[in-house]
Amino acid sequence: MLQVTDLHAYYGKSHILRGVSFDVGEGEIVSLLGRNGVGRSTTCKAIMGEVPPVGSIRLRGQEIAGLKPHQVAHLGIGYVPENRDIFPTLTVRQNLILGMKSAKPKPGDRWSMDDMFELFSNLKERADVVAGALSGGEQQMLTMCRTLMGDPDLVMVDEPTEGLSPLMVEKVAVLLEEIARRGISILLVEQKLTIALKISQRLLVMGHGHLVFEGTPAAFAADDQVRREWLEV
Amino acid sequence: MSATETGSAATGKSGDRTGAEPAWKRVADDQMRRGAFRRTLPVWGAAFVVLMIMPLLFSSAVGVTIMNQMGISIVFALSYNMLLGQGGMLSFGHAVYFGLGGFLSVHVMNYVEYDGWWLPLPLLPFVGGLFGLAFAVPIGSFSTRRAGTVFAMISLGVGELVAACSIIFVAFFGGEEGVSGDRTMGPPVFGSEFLSEVEVYYLIAGIVLVAALFMYLFSRTPAGRMANAVRDNEERAEFVGYSQRYVRFVSFCASGFFAGMAGGLFAINYEILTEENLNLVTSGWVLLMAFIGGVGFFVGPIVGAIVLTLLQTVLSNHTELWQLYVGILFVLTVMYAPRGLTGLVAMHGPALRTGRLGILARAYGAAVVPLLAFLAGVVLLLEMGNVANQSVVGESEAHVFGLTLDVSTVAPWLVALALAAGGGYALVRLAPRLRDAFARATGQAGAAS
Amino acid sequence: ADPIKIAFIDPLSGPFATTGESGLRSFEFAAETLVNQKGGVLDGRMFEIVPLDNQISPKESLIQLKRAISDGINYVVQGNSSGVANALTDAIEKHNKRNPDQRVLFLNYSAVDPALTNEKCNFWHFRFDANADIKMDALTDAIAENQDIKKVYIIGQDYSFGKAVADAAVKMLGEKRPDIEIVGNELHPIGKVKDFTPYATKIKASGAQAVITGNWGADMVGLGKAIIEAGVDAPIYTYYGAHDGITATFGELGEGIIRSVREGSLNPPTPEFKALNDGFKAKYPDNDINQPRIFNTVAMLAMAIEKAGTTDPVKVAYALEGMEYDTIMGGKVWMRPSDHQAIQDVHISVHTNKDIVVDADNSGYGLKDEKTVTMAGKDSPTSCEMERPDA
Amino acid sequence: MVELVIFSLLNGLVTGLLLFMLSSGLTLIFSMMGVLNFAHASFYMLGAYFAYTISTYVGFWPGLIVAPLLVGLAGALVERYGLRHVHRHGHVAELIFTFGLAFLIEEIVQFFWGKATKDYSAPELLQFPLFTLYGQNFPAYKAFMILISVGIFIGLFTVLSRTRVGLIIQAAITHPHTVSNLGHNVPLVFMGVFGVGSALAGLAGVIAGPALGTFPGMAFVLGSIVFVVIVVGGLGSLPGAFVASLLIGWLQTFAIALDWSVSDLLDILGISFDSEHVLRDLWTLSLPQVAPILPYILLVLILIFRPRGLMGKRET
Amino acid sequence: MTAALQMQGVRKSFGPTEIIRGIDLEIPTGERHAIIGPNGAGKSTLFHLISGKYSKTAGRILLNGTEVTELQPYQINRMGLSRSFQITNIFPRLSVFENVRCGLLWSMGYRNSFWRLVDTERALNERAAQILDEIGLLERCDLPAGVLAYAEQRALEIGITIAGGAEVIMLDEPTAGMSHSETEGVVELIRRVTQGRTLVMVEHDMGVVFNLADRISVLVYGEIIATGTPEEVRASKAVQEAYLGAVDAGEGEAH
Ligand SMILES: Nc1ncnc2c1ncn2[C@@H]1O[C@H](COP(=O)(O)OP(=O)(O)OP(=O)(O)O)[C@@H](O)[C@H]1O
Ligand SMILES: Nc1ncnc2c1ncn2[C@@H]1O[C@H](COP(=O)(O)OP(=O)(O)OP(=O)(O)O)[C@@H](O)[C@H]1O
Ligand SMILES: [Mg+2]
Ligand SMILES: [Mg+2]
Numbered sequence A: 001m002l003q004v005t006d007l008h009a010y011y012g013k014s015h016i017l018r019g020v021s022f023d024v025g026e027g028e029i030v031s032l033l034g035r036n037g038v039g040r041s042t043t044c045k046a047i048m049g050e051v052p053p054v055g056s057i058r059l060r061g062q063e064i065a066g067l068k069p070h071q072v073a074h075l076g077i078g079y080v081p082e083n084r085d086i087f088p089t090l091t092v093r094q095n096l097i098l099g100m101k102s103a104k105p106k107p108g109d110r111w112s113m114d115d116m117f118e119l120f121s122n123l124k125e126r127a128d129v130v131a132g133a134l135s136g137g138e139q140q141m142l143t144m145c146r147t148l149m150g151d152p153d154l155v156m157v158d159e160p161t162e163g164l165s166p167l168m169v170e171k172v173a174v175l176l177e178e179i180a181r182r183g184i185s186i187l188l189v190e191q192k193l194t195i196a197l198k199i200s201q202r203l204l205v206m207g208h209g210h211l212v213f214e215g216t217p218a219a220f221a222a223d224d225q226v227r228r229e230w231l232e233v
Numbered sequence B: 001m002s003a004t005e006t007g008s009a010a011t012g013k014s015g016d017r018t019g020a021e022p023a024w025k026r027v028a029d030d031q032m033r034r035g036a037f038r039r040t041l042p043v044w045g046a047a048f049v050v051l052m053i054m055p056l057l058f059s060s061a062v063g064v065t066i067m068n069q070m071g072i073s074i075v076f077a078l079s080y081n082m083l084l085g086q087g088g089m090l091s092f093g094h095a096v097y098f099g100l101g102g103f104l105s106v107h108v109m110n111y112v113e114y115d116g117w118w119l120p121l122p123l124l125p126f127v128g129g130l131f132g133l134a135f136a137v138p139i140g141s142f143s144t145r146r147a148g149t150v151f152a153m154i155s156l157g158v159g160e161l162v163a164a165c166s167i168i169f170v171a172f173f174g175g176e177e178g179v180s181g182d183r184t185m186g187p188p189v190f191g192s193e194f195l196s197e198v199e200v201y202y203l204i205a206g207i208v209l210v211a212a213l214f215m216y217l218f219s220r221t222p223a224g225r226m227a228n229a230v231r232d233n234e235e236r237a238e239f240v241g242y243s244q245r246y247v248r249f250v251s252f253c254a255s256g257f258f259a260g261m262a263g264g265l266f267a268i269n270y271e272i273l274t275e276e277n278l279n280l281v282t283s284g285w286v287l288l289m290a291f292i293g294g295v296g297f298f299v300g301p302i303v304g305a306i307v308l309t310l311l312q313t314v315l316s317n318h319t320e321l322w323q324l325y326v327g328i329l330f331v332l333t334v335m336y337a338p339r340g341l342t343g344l345v346a347m348h349g350p351a352l353r354t355g356r357l358g359i360l361a362r363a364y365g366a367a368v369v370p371l372l373a374f375l376a377g378v379v380l381l382l383e384m385g386n387v388a389n390q391s392v393v394g395e396s397e398a399h400v401f402g403l404t405l406d407v408s409t410v411a412p413w414l415v416a417l418a419l420a421a422g423g424g425y426a427l428v429r430l431a432p433r434l435r436d437a438f439a440r441a442t443g444q445a446g447a448a449s
Numbered sequence C: 001a002d003p004i005k006i007a008f009i010d011p012l013s014g015p016f017a018t019t020g021e022s023g024l025r026s027f028e029f030a031a032e033t034l035v036n037q038k039g040g041v042l043d044g045r046m047f048e049i050v051p052l053d054n055q056i057s058p059k060e061s062l063i064q065l066k067r068a069i070s071d072g073i074n075y076v077v078q079g080n081s082s083g084v085a086n087a088l089t090d091a092i093e094k095h096n097k098r099n100p101d102q103r104v105l106f107l108n109y110s111a112v113d114p115a116l117t118n119e120k121c122n123f124w125h126f127r128f129d130a131n132a133d134i135k136m137d138a139l140t141d142a143i144a145e146n147q148d149i150k151k152v153y154i155i156g157q158d159y160s161f162g163k164a165v166a167d168a169a170v171k172m173l174g175e176k177r178p179d180i181e182i183v184g185n186e187l188h189p190i191g192k193v194k195d196f197t198p199y200a201t202k203i204k205a206s207g208a209q210a211v212i213t214g215n216w217g218a219d220m221v222g223l224g225k226a227i228i229e230a231g232v233d234a235p236i237y238t239y240y241g242a243h244d245g246i247t248a249t250f251g252e253l254g255e256g257i258i259r260s261v262r263e264g265s266l267n268p269p270t271p272e273f274k275a276l277n278d279g280f281k282a283k284y285p286d287n288d289i290n291q292p293r294i295f296n297t298v299a300m301l302a303m304a305i306e307k308a309g310t311t312d313p314v315k316v317a318y319a320l321e322g323m324e325y326d327t328i329m330g331g332k333v334w335m336r337p338s339d340h341q342a343i344q345d346v347h348i349s350v351h352t353n354k355d356i357v358v359d360a361d362n363s364g365y366g367l368k369d370e371k372t373v374t375m376a377g378k379d380s381p382t383s384c385e386m387e388r389p390d391a
Numbered sequence D: 001m002v003e004l005v006i007f008s009l010l011n012g013l014v015t016g017l018l019l020f021m022l023s024s025g026l027t028l029i030f031s032m033m034g035v036l037n038f039a040h041a042s043f044y045m046l047g048a049y050f051a052y053t054i055s056t057y058v059g060f061w062p063g064l065i066v067a068p069l070l071v072g073l074a075g076a077l078v079e080r081y082g083l084r085h086v087h088r089h090g091h092v093a094e095l096i097f098t099f100g101l102a103f104l105i106e107e108i109v110q111f112f113w114g115k116a117t118k119d120y121s122a123p124e125l126l127q128f129p130l131f132t133l134y135g136q137n138f139p140a141y142k143a144f145m146i147l148i149s150v151g152i153f154i155g156l157f158t159v160l161s162r163t164r165v166g167l168i169i170q171a172a173i174t175h176p177h178t179v180s181n182l183g184h185n186v187p188l189v190f191m192g193v194f195g196v197g198s199a200l201a202g203l204a205g206v207i208a209g210p211a212l213g214t215f216p217g218m219a220f221v222l223g224s225i226v227f228v229v230i231v232v233g234g235l236g237s238l239p240g241a242f243v244a245s246l247l248i249g250w251l252q253t254f255a256i257a258l259d260w261s262v263s264d265l266l267d268i269l270g271i272s273f274d275s276e277h278v279l280r281d282l283w284t285l286s287l288p289q290v291a292p293i294l295p296y297i298l299l300v301l302i303l304i305f306r307p308r309g310l311m312g313k314r315e316t
Numbered sequence E: 001m002t003a004a005l006q007m008q009g010v011r012k013s014f015g016p017t018e019i020i021r022g023i024d025l026e027i028p029t030g031e032r033h034a035i036i037g038p039n040g041a042g043k044s045t046l047f048h049l050i051s052g053k054y055s056k057t058a059g060r061i062l063l064n065g066t067e068v069t070e071l072q073p074y075q076i077n078r079m080g081l082s083r084s085f086q087i088t089n090i091f092p093r094l095s096v097f098e099n100v101r102c103g104l105l106w107s108m109g110y111r112n113s114f115w116r117l118v119d120t121e122r123a124l125n126e127r128a129a130q131i132l133d134e135i136g137l138l139e140r141c142d143l144p145a146g147v148l149a150y151a152e153q154r155a156l157e158i159g160i161t162i163a164g165g166a167e168v169i170m171l172d173e174p175t176a177g178m179s180h181s182e183t184e185g186v187v188e189l190i191r192r193v194t195q196g197r198t199l200v201m202v203e204h205d206m207g208v209v210f211n212l213a214d215r216i217s218v219l220v221y222g223e224i225i226a227t228g229t230p231e232e233v234r235a236s237k238a239v240q241e242a243y244l245g246a247v248d249a250g251e252g253e254a255h
Helices: A040-046 A071-075 A092-099 A114-118 A121-124 A136-149 A167-182 A191-198 A217-222 A226-229 B003-011 B023-035 B039-057 B061-085 B095-114 B121-143 B148-168 B199-220 B222-232 B234-240 B244-270 B278-295 B300-313 B321-334 B340-346 B349-353 B357-389 B411-442 C017-036 C058-070 C082-098 C132-145 C160-178 C197-206 C217-229 C248-254 C271-283 C293-308 C313-320 D003-032 D040-058 D059-085 D091-113 D140-162 D165-174 D175-181 D186-212 D218-222 D224-235 D240-259 D262-269 D287-307 E042-051 E073-078 E096-106 E122-134 E152-164 E180-193 E206-212 E230-235 E239-245
Strands: A001-011 A014-024 A029-034 A055-057 A079-080 A153-159 A185-192 A203-206 A212-214 B397-400 B403-404 C004-011 C045-055 C073-077 C105-108 C124-129 C151-157 C183-189 C210-213 C236-238 C258-263 C324-326 C332-336 C341-344 C346-352 C366-372 D129-131 D136-139 E006-012 E017-027 E032-036 E057-065 E081-083 E168-172 E198-202 E215-222 E223-228
Touching: A001 A040, A014 A185, A014 A212, A014 E081, A029 A040, A029 A167, A029 A191, A029 B349, A029 D186, A040 A055, A040 A071, A040 A079, A040 A153, A040 C332, A071 A079, A079 B222, A079 C017, A092 A114, A092 A136, A092 B003, A092 C197, A092 C332, A092 D165, A114 A121, A114 D224, A121 A136, A136 A153, A136 A167, A136 D186, A153 C105, A153 D165, A167 A185, A167 A191, A167 E239, A185 A191, A185 B121, A191 A217, A191 B121, A191 C366, A191 E180, A203 A217, A203 A226, A212 A217, A212 B121, A212 B411, A217 A226, B003 D136, B023 C197, B023 E122, B039 B061, B039 B199, B061 B095, B061 B199, B061 B222, B061 B300, B061 C058, B061 C332, B095 B121, B095 B148, B095 B278, B095 E006, B121 B148, B121 B244, B148 B278, B148 D224, B148 D287, B199 B222, B199 B244, B222 B234, B222 B244, B222 E096, B244 C058, B244 D059, B244 E223, B278 B300, B278 B321, B278 D091, B278 E122, B300 B321, B300 C058, B300 E073, B321 D059, B321 D091, B349 B357, B411 C045, C004 C017, C004 C058, C017 C045, C017 C271, C017 E017, C045 C058, C058 C073, C058 C082, C058 E198, C073 C082, C082 C105, C082 C160, C105 C248, C105 C313, C124 C341, C132 C160, C132 C366, C132 E198, C151 C160, C151 C197, C151 C217, C160 C210, C183 C197, C183 D287, C197 D091, C197 D136, C197 D240, C197 E073, C217 C248, C236 E198, C248 C346, C258 C366, C258 E081, C258 E152, C293 C313, C293 C324, C293 C341, C293 E057, C346 E006, D003 D136, D003 D140, D003 D186, D003 D224, D003 E198, D040 D059, D040 D091, D040 D218, D091 E152, D136 D140, D136 D287, D140 D165, D140 D175, D140 D240, D165 D175, D165 D186, D175 D186, D186 D218, D218 E152, D224 D240, D224 D287, D240 D287, E006 E042, E017 E215, E017 E223, E042 E073, E042 E081, E042 E168, E042 E198, E057 E223, E073 E081, E081 E152, E096 E122, E096 E152, E096 E215, E122 E152, E122 E180, E152 E180, E198 E206, E215 E230, E223 E230, E230 E239
Parallel strands: A029 A185, A029 A203, A079 A153, A153 A185, C004 C045, C004 C073, C073 C105, C105 C124, C151 C183, C151 C210, C210 C236, C236 C258, E032 E198, E032 E215, E081 E168, E168 E198
Antiparallel strands: A001 A014, A001 A055, A203 A212, B397 B403, C258 C346, C324 C332, C332 C341, C346 C366, D129 D136, E006 E017, E006 E057, E215 E223
């Protein structure tokens, strides 16, 4: 599905990603772990084209490095940014509408607005409230739903459980599995291990700008050194 | 990046990491030392000296007149920046306080002349200021309720209303003729009756210095600092105990006071006030002065006032296209120097501090000739085009840069075109090198963008 | 010998630049043809017009005045906007008082506010145009003669000149034709009206048989067009209803309707004027001689300097006082000593394309004299009391 | 009196609809992109001048189509090569940019077309009185103006309510990256909206030019009144702009039609005043005199008492 | 002694939906009180009601026995209540130092005075520097606050809140977005500065909550379903169902 080879990225002159390579298979959940500030979000942004990528990014074999973010999105990559990046002045419904790639729902779409409201009943009640008024957790959910409305084939989810209550964290885990079941690949960026270990097929651990571990959750559990050195556990 | 440091440092109490003196004490001292007024004294002293010797350098009547106009504009633009730069309030009607302060000053001047009021002339600007304040208080009481577009639009509405009133209420505003007075009628001050321009100059210079000083100090007071805070985040200011509305109101009133003072200076210098002094054009000019100079800097509006006054009074005598040039300057400034002319200079601060100005000087040196060629070419084209456009038979001569060019022949056009195209091309080619030199000189990653 | 410099302070940029520029061209042409080509004055001193752009702002005018004074210029001419004229006359009076060794004369060629030669008059100011009251006197004479007119509508811009026109019209019509009803006396904001149709509607509804207006520029065009388009069939008496693009814009629409009150007869022209105009048109094909008084100003200044034998402003001013001059357009000008108001013939002329020799805006339309009042306002009262310096 | 009322209604309608044509474009630009576009009226002026030049060659009708397109193109270019650079420096910078642009366009117009009024006039086809009532003509051209503006209202309203353009732009003002991550081509949309807004202003100019005169000051005369319209109507609300335009149109025409003055009121109350008093101008103030400033009074009152305007959803 | 905060029948509706459905809560002076509950329960809304950002639909709120129901945020702040925000709310263009100093000005009695210069007031500047030291931002004091990293901004948010030395401090998710070690630092900081003061805190990190709080209230759908000591709350079945879920409450998460 997605194949990243020797990816570099820069903010001005600071070299953030220093040769990152990995791939994500069809319908697979891959988690990208690491401490604060190692460059996980930057990886997502580089794939989207929001930060200019240097290196090769292939989606279903097609090179997408150098494309504009909206072009990447149209090719089927969805990105759920961190920090509750909702449009505060628009209503919940309008936020979701903006997630769609075309003005009207297409027949083949995997998700409809009703699906979203079913999954998160909080949002349904608030459908016509401006998103800025939502609670922190609700904003987090909205961000995710909005991206799904665009019917991506691969979603990159950046810290989706931030600020969610324990119950809600579980709900998100369930949702992610449901997403994968519908044949969508997931690149999950997380800091907390709990759900990553539970739902992902493979784990990636990032050090300063490059990957320091790649393997199954089981292998990860066995590798104490990586956990100590690269994660705060 | 430093998020990890935060964690460990957060646990550290007022630790004495630097030895005898705790670190926080050093920071506090440092802050106080850097913010000390003493440190700016040399600048004020230099300003004083410059103001004193200017009339010796430019002694012609018109030179002094232009400097007087500059002084008035400086006070006015600084007062405007109290709103826009410091308080984040975009006003389209600041001329209201300038004009009303000025009109009332002229009326007071007339009372001095005819009704025997006693008022030495140097105090008149303060009277103007008080009137500016007197109008700012009621208007500010409702317009500062909100910031942003609401404030901007109210200021526009009020500006239009007052400008309209100035035509309707002839008894007060004197209609189209305006109101005139005579500054020499007050009691003499130190033997001066302010008959000559130079005497007026020194009066204005003194007031400019005093007003600028007070406006500078205002920005360092709690009220001034909170104006900044409210500009940045009005909601948060409410949660540290400040009423955003009242903070804006205080800035607004102070700004009205100084605008009125500038109006008083205008009354002294020109001895007449007319409708143009409080209409929207004047309000627009002061916005431009502040912005072109740079609203993010205290000296920004001063620079803007000087440059724009020069453009308006000097350039306009050399070309009838001056407004076109001013328009181009505005647009280019906003596009390429959004922090104003002062920002353009301040940008070079890091290079200066690290002593790497040399790198830049070389790069700039290489660009000077193409730049001049380009500018010359463009100006020539415009001026010749203007002459060619006007159908005056037998007058096909354009006078530019002291040259006389015949626009009915091909040669000058070719030369101008070559200059513009060649200069422009060379500049485009040089641009990456300039950018690179800049990045190297300032040592900033990505500073070029 | 040194040229004699004359500062021309008028708008040369901005919205009023057309008027300023056209005045400047007339001045330059007048100086060239009436003075310099004849060998200058005082044995070979030429006239040099120094254009100074005031952007029609009183403030800028005062700065330009200072500039002129710095350059040692003793003569200032200005015409556009009574506001500017007032600022200048005031500043010049103060300047002359404070600097007796460097005095300046103010030759006003176009600002018609009566106050300038009444309560605000001073020794240094001379007006070469007929003032608003004098023109109104002539205009109301014309209306008074037409017995068909029973209802008159007065409309003007809301500022001193507009008001002065309205007041004078009411007063003079009241004296000359008490039976005429003033069916409307209206002031509209100056330069702010986008669409004059509502005013035209009102004028039509009032049943006016004649309209008087002091409007100029875009306000004149807008008002005139709206009135005619609304179907008001009445003559429109104007102060500034011709030239500078206005005649061309009215074209066929204004035929026989728009009338202007002015000094200087254009049609039929005198042979001298025809020749002068041809010369002017050859040089400036897009401009007209629409302010004949400019030629009077230049010629009379030259005469006064010759007569005084010096360029000393005080002596020249005394020479100007009471001077009589036979104009190129026919008729006489007399500079009335009591208030420095030029007394001359005033014409009511009509916008037409018949019998037009000297047209306006190259449109084929022009102004044809319908009525002439000789030496209009010769005995008009003035409240002027000027202080005269020692010669 | 009836005559006056009928014609004032008609005149107000024409003025109001003209205002609407201008403010519709500005509503797009100001309320969606947040740009206080002071150059909007300048695009209106450009429309008139382009159409004038075109009309001297091929007549009025081609100009009606071509001139707005040219203005739209000019607007798009301005967005692409100017405004876009300025956008990231904030609203004040954008404002100054459009301020400078307004200045520049006026100078450019004078440079190419000169300073005098142009005799751009309505097509022969429409130069007849549509009807005559109480001896007063109602020109066919005015009816044409009414038709066009109503057409714009309907067209624009349909387009805006059927597409997400408005939403995209509103979201993109604050979160451009997020919006493009969702698959929307933000720069293109911005350029398009600015272009369309300018083209609408251009169209207004093409139509208003013959009626209100084509001269370099025509932009300045309209100046800030269009801002009044969209703020009073409520930012982002096209129906609001429509209502406010008509309201202001009628407010101004009726104020001119009705000769009420303060002194009439004083007469009724039996109060007399001293004609030399300092306040004499206040006592003789009449409604027609203040007609042009009524919108500004309305503006200030609305902002004080209902900052979101007549029909706006969010606060200004 | 009267309670620091008293809420009596507080209700809040947005349009037809009632978000806060009648809250009666008393927080005694000197207590560290945590409010927990699912997302969208109304915790932040309750904060907004207490601090004056929103006006109440019904009910009364008393601060140290004085009614503050109808007051503006700045008035309530002046009466000794200071709060932080869930979504970072600082002065982005001012320097870090300036941010903290602004938090201090009113409480140190400077008001809107324009006859004193901030840089000459020793007590003010030293206090600001001390606070910066406490929140670990002393080295970053000259940077514009807007360029700080997220975690640093969170720390600054807390710094501004505690600067004024208010008697009642309210923190809305103070550790959100922080790494584990940062969280520990902040918890220590909070513990220290709230010594002898009243703390009201919203937090999803159960580790933090059980570590700091004297008492806990659980807010679900705008109603308080339980109030008690950490042990009582952890043991409550209702709370587990509504909020804690299957996660072992005792351990918090991701340890
Ligand atoms: N706009 C920017 N300019 C300069 N540096 C940046 C910018 N954005 C991020 N960085 C830096 O790049 C590095 C990687 O950032 P990134 O956001 O990818 O981290 P992360 O692994 O997602 O961590 P977290 O989201 O937990 O903070 C950090 O050191 C950060 O400070
Ligand atoms: N202005 C408003 N208009 C309409 N609904 C609102 C408004 N403000 C808040 N709400 C709704 O009220 C509910 C409570 O929000 P609140 O922010 O208090 O939740 P919270 O308990 O803080 O949740 P979280 O833990 O996710 O931050 C939410 O469902 C939110 O959508
Ligand atoms: Mg991240
Ligand atoms: Mg919350």
